[in-house]
Amino acid sequence: xxxxxxxxxxxxxxxxxxxxxxxxxxxxxxxxxxxxxxxxxxxxxxxxxxxxxxxxxxxxxxxxxxxxxxxxxxxxxxxxxxxxxx
Numbered sequence: 001x002x003x004x005x006x007x008x009x010x011x012x013x014x015x016x017x018x019x020x021x022x023x024x025x026x027x028x029x030x031x032x033x034x035x036x037x038x039x040x041x042x043x044x045x046x047x048x049x050x051x052x053x054x055x056x057x058x059x060x061x062x063x064x065x066x067x068x069x070x071x072x073x074x075x076x077x078x079x080x081x082x083x084x085x086x
Contacts (some may be wrong), residue, residue, distance in 0.1 A: 001072045012043050012068055014076045020068075023080030032077055034060075042067040 002013040012020040020026060022037040026045075033045040044067035052058040068074065 001068055001070060001074045003068070003070060009041055010043070012074075014074045016075060018076040020074065020076055021080065025077045027075045027077050028072060036061055036065045038065050038067060044068050 001015065002017075004011045004013070014020055014026065020035055020043060022035055022043065024035045025032050026035055027033075028045065035043050036046060037043060042065075044065040046060050047064040047066045048058050048060060048062050053060055
């Protein structure tokens with residue numbers, strides 16, 4: 001993962017140099033994860049227990065978002081549905 005700051009805002013790139021955006025799906029730690037945007041404009045993955053979401057005990061991101069950091073190994077799997085593939 002690479003994080004570049006452009007005009008003071010972070011831009012995230014996967015291990016292959018593809019830019020990652022909110023709503024994209026990435027492969028991280030062997031699992032596909034949806035990418036979310038935090039209130040302070042960082043990207044990351046849902047911190048809520050997936051079993052709780054499945055059982056209706058919680059909703060996605062109810063317990064926060066784990067922000068990406070430089071040490072994460074992330075590969076873009078697919079872009080969000082409303083963005084045209086390149």
